[in-house]
Amino acid sequence: MKKTLLSLCAAGALCLPTAQAQADSALAPALTLVAGILNVGVFPKSDRYTTDDDIVVVANDGTELAANIFVPNQPGLKPAVIFINSWALNEYEYLTEAARFAEEGYVVLSYSTRGFGTSGGLIDTAGPQDMADLSKVIDYLIANYEVDPQRIGTAGISYGAGMSLLGAAHDSRIRAVASLSGWGSLQDALYADQTPRLVWGELLTLSSGLLGNPDPIIEEQWNKVLSGTDVESVYPWTDLRSPLNYVEQINANGTAIYMAQNYGDNLFQPNSVLRLFGQLDVPKHIDLQAGTHAFPEIIGMIGGGNAKVLNNMHRWFAEHLKGETGAMNGQAPVQMKTKLTSNWEGFSDFPLPEARTQTWHLHPRSLFSNGKLDDSPYQNRRVTETRINSLLDTVASTQVPIVAELLEQADVPVTAPMTLLLRNHSVAFDSGRLSSGMKIRGIPQLSMAVEPQHSNLQLVAYLYDVNALGIGTLITHAPVTLPHTTAGKTEQINLDLVAVSYDIKPGNRLMLVVDTQDLLYAKPAKSYFAADFRFGGNLTSTLSVPVL
Numbered sequence: 001m002k003k004t005l006l007s008l009c010a011a012g013a014l015c016l017p018t019a020q021a022q023a024d025s026a027l028a029p030a031l032t033l034v035a036g037i038l039n040v041g042v043f044p045k046s047d048r049y050t051t052d053d054d055i056v057v058v059a060n061d062g063t064e065l066a067a068n069i070f071v072p073n074q075p076g077l078k079p080a081v082i083f084i085n086s087w088a089l090n091e092y093e094y095l096t097e098a099a100r101f102a103e104e105g106y107v108v109l110s111y112s113t114r115g116f117g118t119s120g121g122l123i124d125t126a127g128p129q130d131m132a133d134l135s136k137v138i139d140y141l142i143a144n145y146e147v148d149p150q151r152i153g154t155a156g157i158s159y160g161a162g163m164s165l166l167g168a169a170h171d172s173r174i175r176a177v178a179s180l181s182g183w184g185s186l187q188d189a190l191y192a193d194q195t196p197r198l199v200w201g202e203l204l205t206l207s208s209g210l211l212g213n214p215d216p217i218i219e220e221q222w223n224k225v226l227s228g229t230d231v232e233s234v235y236p237w238t239d240l241r242s243p244l245n246y247v248e249q250i251n252a253n254g255t256a257i258y259m260a261q262n263y264g265d266n267l268f269q270p271n272s273v274l275r276l277f278g279q280l281d282v283p284k285h286i287d288l289q290a291g292t293h294a295f296p297e298i299i300g301m302i303g304g305g306n307a308k309v310l311n312n313m314h315r316w317f318a319e320h321l322k323g324e325t326g327a328m329n330g331q332a333p334v335q336m337k338t339k340l341t342s343n344w345e346g347f348s349d350f351p352l353p354e355a356r357t358q359t360w361h362l363h364p365r366s367l368f369s370n371g372k373l374d375d376s377p378y379q380n381r382r383v384t385e386t387r388i389n390s391l392l393d394t395v396a397s398t399q400v401p402i403v404a405e406l407l408e409q410a411d412v413p414v415t416a417p418m419t420l421l422l423r424n425h426s427v428a429f430d431s432g433r434l435s436s437g438m439k440i441r442g443i444p445q446l447s448m449a450v451e452p453q454h455s456n457l458q459l460v461a462y463l464y465d466v467n468a469l470g471i472g473t474l475i476t477h478a479p480v481t482l483p484h485t486t487a488g489k490t491e492q493i494n495l496d497l498v499a500v501s502y503d504i505k506p507g508n509r510l511m512l513v514v515d516t517q518d519l520l521y522a523k524p525a526k527s528y529f530a531a532d533f534r535f536g537g538n539l540t541s542t543l544s545v546p547v548l
Contacts, residue, residue: 029096030302036092039117041068044099048073057111057140059133063121066091067111067137070102071145079151079321080141083110084134084160084167086294088207090117093157096301097310104314105322107147111137113163115213122215123208126163126186126241131170134163138173149173151321155313157181158268158294161259162243165276168255169246176256176320178313181265181294184272186238191225192269193480193495195458196522199401200267200293201226226522228483244272247279256283256320260309262291263339263476263500264405266398266520270499271443274350277334283320285328286350287312288501289337292405299409308335308344336441336501339475340411345501347441355441355546362429362448362512362541364533371429373510373543380536385451386427389530390516390523394426396462398477401520414474418466418511426515427533429543430466437506442546444476444497446512449539452485454529460518461495463545465502466509476500479521490534512543 028044035042043051055067068091072078081101083094091112098108113130115123124130134154141147153176154164161182168177183189190197205222208214221234239245250257257280261270270288277286287309289296300310312328319327332346347354360373364384371386395416398404404414421428446461458481464472478497485491504510514533517523535541 032095033093033298033302036095037089039090039092041092041095043068043095046099046103049099049102055109055111057133057137059114059121059129059136061121061129063114063133064119065111065114065133065137066118067109068092069110069145070098070108072102072105072107074105075146077146077148078105078107079317080107080109080145080147080153081317081321082134082137082141082152082154083108084154084156084163085110085112085116086157087159087204088116088211094155094301100314101317104318106317107141107145109137109141113159115215116211121213123212123218124215125218126159126166128240130163131166134167135171138171151175153177153317153321155180157297162186162241165243165250165257166241166246168253168257169243169249172253174253174255176317177258178316179257179259180297180309180313181262181268182259182273183242183268184244184274184276185242187235187242188272189268190222190238191231191234192272193478194483195479195481196226196228197267197520198226198522199520204267228525244276244279247276251281254282256316258285258313258316260287260297260312262289262293262296262405262409263498264291264408265293266401266405267293271496274443274499277350285312285316285331285333285335287335287337288499290339290411291409292402295406296409338501338503339408340413340473341503351443352441352546355548357544358438358547359542359544360429360431362533362535362543364535365427370511371427373429373431373512377540378535383537383539384535385532386535387453387530387532388425388427388514388516390425390458390528392422392425393517394422394513394515395420396426396460396464396513396515398474398518398520416464416472416474417470418464418472418513419470421513426513429512431510433507433509434504435506437508438504438510438545439548440475440500440502440504440545441548443499444546445544446478446495446497446542448493448495448514448541449490449534450493451488451490451532451534452482452529453487453531454526455485455487456524456526457482457485457529457531458516458521458524459493459514459531460516460521461497462513462515463497464511464513465504466511468507472511472513475502477518479518481521481524483524490539510545
């Protein structure tokens with residue numbers, strides 16, 4: 001199947017304009033990227049470098065890795081950047097950025113990881129073979145080109161991002177990394193809070209079969225996650241491939257780490273990367289903005305949208321591979337772009353030392369009104385219960401997967417009429433009007449006392465900014481699943497919502513909505529269930545939000 005698709009792609013690429021035609025066109029970056037996706041290299045031309053599209057790196061087990069290289073014309077040892085392909089893509093993904101780096105004086109090698117593009121072998125999903133391959137690529141560069149072994153960096157989007165972070169732990173010759181839309185925990189990416197990431201998991205397995213040569217274990221592991229069967233046996237496989245488990249090695253190697261993540265990336269949600277960031281004691285920087293997985297970076301590569309991330313990648317390597325002090329222009333290490341605005345803010349670390357925690361206590365709803373978010377605990381010796389069930393979904397939703405996050409990237413909000421929430425299938429808690437508004441910066445945390453009524457349970461929590469007309473704009477969300485519960489036994493459920501930067505306007509309300517399903521996530525084995533939210537007695541339910 002892979003060979004057939006690559007042959008069709010190559011045939012289709014014959015219809016693309018010539019390299020020279022592209023060089024004279026404002027569409028050059030986009031056309032180069034499209035050609036690369038079709039597995040055809042269209043190399044930008046320049047008098048400052050030469051290129052070679054016939055590079056083959058032979059791995060330790062004899063697998064051939066397809067690669068290309070840009071070599072600046074100036075003599076002497078040079079810094080080098082290694083680009084690693086995204087999932088289902090290949091060595092031609094980054095040609096526009098490679099050319100830009102080459103003009104800046106870097107030797108730039110891009111390669112297809114095993115199982116993708118025209119490289120041999122089976123997809124190893126950033127496993128031990130991939131790590132050995134990356135070291136072999138570094139060996140090849142040093143042996144065959146004028147590359148300074150003390151000034152080598154790796155970069156990539158998505159799969160290439162995670163590979164770069166893992167490589168920083170496994171090979172001390174990697175002195176700087178640019179990880180764009182990467183992951184901290186592969187377990188969280190597939191199954192955070194015991195909730196299978198249905199849409200993205202299916203896309204990954206499907207694309208690996210269509211455009212790669214997957215190891216059968218990939219589908220086996222995903223099927224375990226999806227079905228909730230023997231999931232614990234998957235954890236050693238994901239742990240081996242999670243940069244969070246290699247913080248000690250990265251810190252020991254002293255590799256300078258640049259990362260960029262997107263609030264709406266529902267494949268690699270930013271929370272696990274932020275945990276990684278917080279544990280690093282090496283030079284580090286992270287940019288956070290709205291958008292779905294990898295799209296802000298891809299749009300930037302083709303010359304559209306916000307180029308801050310790509311520009312910062314170049315600045316990062318200039319500072320840490322070329323020794324250009326101040327190349328990052330004095331930016332604070334944590335940069336957060338506020339959703340639905342053009343405003344970037346800088347902070348000294350994450351969690352933000354500049355933020356304080358606003359804690360609300362959840363109070364039960366009445367017959368005709370929502371529950372409350374209140375400064376004081378709910379005090380009643382008798383326990384009050386609010387029951388919801390999973391028979392129907394509600395208007396609280398992340399909406400159309402991927403599309404909604406793309407629209408947020410373009411500052412189009414995800415909205416829903418809060419007055420149409422189905423009370424049998426959701427519960428809402430309202431702050432009342434916020435006279436001064438609110439600046440949310442970080443990871444909201446929810447703790448709820450819940451009594452399942454069946455053998456499993458799934459809840460999805462949403463934070464909304466609600467205006468005077470009752471229209472809610474989605475701020476952030478998170479799901480949690482309890483695959484095995486005891487009916488009638490109260491559970492204290494603690495849940496981190498996805499990190500975000502968001503401003504609520506003065507006069508609007510903060511609303512927490514909890515229902516039982518979302519299109520992004522797989523439902524539990526028994527899709528009908530009910531749960532009681534419990535208040536009073538010795539029970540406590542709170543929402544804590546980091547605010548400026």
